[in-house]
Amino acid sequence: MTHNGMLLVDALRDPAGTARLDPAGWTALLTIARVEQLLGTLARKLSGLPVPDAVADILEEARINAEYQRRSALWEADCARRALADYAGKVVLMKGTAYVAAGLKAGEGRHIGDLDIMVAQANLPQIEAALLNAGWEWVKEDAYDDAYYRDHMHELPPLIHKERDRMIDVHHTILPLTARPRPDAEAMLADADALANGLYVLSPTDMLIHSAAHLFADGELDGGLRNLWDIHCLIDERADDAFWPALASRAAHHQLLAPAERAVRLAHQLYGTDIPSGWRRGHWPDTYYIRRLTARDHWGRGTHKLTRLLFYIRSHWLRMPPLMLARHLWTKWRKSA
Amino acid sequence: MVTPLDSLTLVYQRRSGITHIVAEPAPEILAAMGADALTADEVAQRLAAQFDFDSAQAADIIAARLNELADLGLVERCYA
Amino acid sequence: MHEFRVQVGPAAFRIGSQWKRPLDQLAELYRDYPVPQIPDYSVRLESVSLLRRFIRPSVAINGDYMLPDAAPLPLEQGLLAAEMAMNLQMALGWRRHVLLHASAVEKDGKALIMTGQSGSGKSTLAALLGHRGWRFMGDEFVLVDLESGDAVPFPRLISLKNEAIGAMLATALDGRFGPLMPSTPKGDIRHLVPPSDAIAHMARPARPALLLFPSFGFDAAVREVGPSEVFMRLTQASTNYVALGEKGFSTLTRFVQTVPARAIDYRDGIEAEALVNQLWAECA
Numbered sequence: 007m008t009h010n011g012m013l014l015v016d017a018l019r020d021p022a023g024t025a026r027l028d029p030a031g032w033t034a035l036l037t038i039a040r041v042e043q044l045l046g047t048l049a050r051k052l053s054g055l056p057v058p059d060a061v062a063d064i065l066e067e068a069r070i071n072a073e074y075q076r077r078s079a080l081w082e083a084d085c086a087r088r089a090l091a092d093y094a095g096k097v098v099l100m101k102g103t104a105y106v107a108a109g110l111k112a113g114e115g116r117h118i119g120d121l122d123i124m125v126a127q128a129n130l131p132q133i134e135a136a137l138l139n140a141g142w143e144w145v146k147e148d149a150y151d152d153a154y155y156r157d158h159m160h161e162l163p164p165l166i167h168k169e170r171d172r173m174i175d176v177h178h179t180i181l182p183l184t185a186r187p188r189p190d191a192e193a194m195l196a197d198a199d200a201l202a203n204g205l206y207v208l209s210p211t212d213m214l215i216h217s218a219a220h221l222f223a224d225g226e227l228d229g230g231l232r233n234l235w236d237i238h239c240l241i242d243e244r245a246d247d248a249f250w251p252a253l254a255s256r257a258a259h260h261q262l263l264a265p266a267e268r269a270v271r272l273a274h275q276l277y278g279t280d281i282p283s284g285w286r287r288g289h290w291p292d293t294y295y296i297r298r299l300t301a302r303d304h305w306g307r308g309t310h311k312l313t314r315l316l317f318y319i320r321s322h323w324l325r326m327p328p329l330m331l332a333r334h335l336w337t338k339w340r341k342s343a
Numbered sequence: 344m345v346t347p348l349d350s351l352t353l354v355y356q357r358r359s360g361i362t363h364i365v366a367e368p369a370p371e372i373l374a375a376m377g378a379d380a381l382t383a384d385e386v387a388q389r390l391a392a393q394f395d396f397d398s399a400q401a402a403d404i405i406a407a408r409l410n411e412l413a414d415l416g417l418v419e420r421c422y423a
Numbered sequence: 424m425h426e427f428r429v430q431v432g433p434a435a436f437r438i439g440s441q442w443k444r445p446l447d448q449l450a451e452l453y454r455d456y457p458v459p460q461i462p463d464y465s466v467r468l469e470s471v472s473l474l475r476r477f478i479r480p481s482v483a484i485n486g487d488y489m490l491p492d493a494a495p496l497p498l499e500q501g502l503l504a505a506e507m508a509m510n511l512q513m514a515l516g517w518r519r520h521v522l523l524h525a526s527a528v529e530k531d532g533k534a535l536i537m538t539g540q541s542g543s544g545k546s547t548l549a550a551l552l553g554h555r556g557w558r559f560m561g562d563e564f565v566l567v568d569l570e571s572g573d574a575v576p577f578p579r580l581i582s583l584k585n586e587a588i589g590a591m592l593a594t595a596l597d598g599r600f601g602p603l604m605p606s607t608p609k610g611d612i613r614h615l616v617p618p619s620d621a622i623a624h625m626a627r628p629a630r631p632a633l634l635l636f637p638s639f640g641f642d643a644a645v646r647e648v649g650p651s652e653v654f655m656r657l658t659q660a661s662t663n664y665v666a667l668g669e670k671g672f673s674t675l676t677r678f679v680q681t682v683p684a685r686a687i688d689y690r691d692g693i694e695a696e697a698l699v700n701q702l703w704a705e706c707a
Contacts, residue, residue, distance in 0.1 A: 029460040033437065037465050040487050060435065060461040063519060067463075070518040074360065074666040081359040085416075305424060305439055305467060344669065346676045351651040355672040360665060362672055364655065 011300030089140035435459030445501025
């Protein structure tokens, strides 16, 4: 397996170094940036640097796309805000939408998909009702998936808005209820920071912890390079001396210290993030993670199918106790047969 | 951005990126309001000053149009 | 993975395939087109499963932009799969021009643009006119420049369906045709290589001078179409209008305000050509 993903890592870490790329190198770099959903970010980093004409056109297109996604994401958040105007509790934006709404560097050029929000679990029925009333509807009609979602997952079944055709994911915590780490959702909500428009984002430490949890505890490592880039930007922009002890104790409180430490280490190893020496001590699986994260050929294809299947099982293993996993997979396979 | 064509007017809303196709009196209402926060009565009065109708009678109609524009996101309801 | 590259108008494609045959067919039909060094988009024709690579081989389209639930095609239609894949990349990814689902031909530096539903005949009309004194610019997408408003050529292989195949075989006597693909989801399909002047001048834009909404299968008729109706129909015919934001809005509004538009009904190619010539003289 080749590791052309390093082309992307190197380009983000040292944009001027792309001057050394030949056409084959550019072709591979751009293809991989697309599949890792980092083309908009790459375009931003290469802004102002000399590149071949064909590349300039591709990057400009990526910038237009990033601007479109940003605009759509902010509008979608605003529509949700208006739909939930009568809700007294906090509505916390998450992931890409949060980064752009808060004006963070992590949001610059970022690919943004659905709208992710987090609210208090006790208020889910009220939130559900308000969204359905304002034009959102359920995506899946399948009753089994619905029961699985409500009982075990960390979010409502997906909702999509009728007219705008955009999805919203309503979370009440950051990991599935059946996963082993049990983060403190109430604390995350309590410490969420207010934005000017009445919506909220997670506190700086919680934001990083969420990103790390999403990357590792979820298990599949898909989108890992982008996730780690988010973490790199978050640290770069907001980590002062007080940040690190706060991060350590907060992550421990959420039972997510190991993933947070690993995420910070990997961001440093890949992107050169400036982190305190105490956080740098490597662990042997790090190399394995880096290989997994950068395993792409010049067509952007990832690891072999068998490995992917093992990761799929592993990711579900992390989310569910083994007996439940067997039952869940059995039902899924039966239905698809 | 507002572009009148034959009987309809195109309104491009920058914040949402949505293009609305509206018929009168929507463009006239938007133009009369500018960036101000107004009640339906106040909007009716401004329009009556420009066009030929009784602002008292039109206030209900204008209120209905404003509701529709609010649902589209072209105006925002605010509470004094 | 075998590889094929082609430049069509302003877009450069890289097509990978686990089977050689579809790429050989593409290479033969596109032999007069430029070969790009750095592609804008990459697509891959891949097998659905290891077994299906060899037994009743079935082609799935993967690449930069993908439709997750798309049904795979049999290998004999691999050429069609590649063309569909290129269409998909343009429809979902292109942001450099306003993309209209339309056909276009050029005369005297001015463009005639035709748009409508599948079956309206826009593709066949463009193919026909392209062999009768006009320069063919494209039959699937028309690209409109965001600054100048010009129509930019995108002359891919012309996709002929059912009766149009016979009609063009009779018209394009020197034409190079691809293999016949019977019973595809859209009927019988055969590809035709655009005339050599279309390929040679693929970088030369033209100012849009007339927009037509053709309807095949009705008695000859002409109807004027007002700007707001044109605007609505063009936004429906564009996959990237929304993504382009403000620039899309100003380009399209300028288009509908400056380009005359007519809806025409016709029963055959001869009627269509006559109507086109009449309207071109009147409006262009």
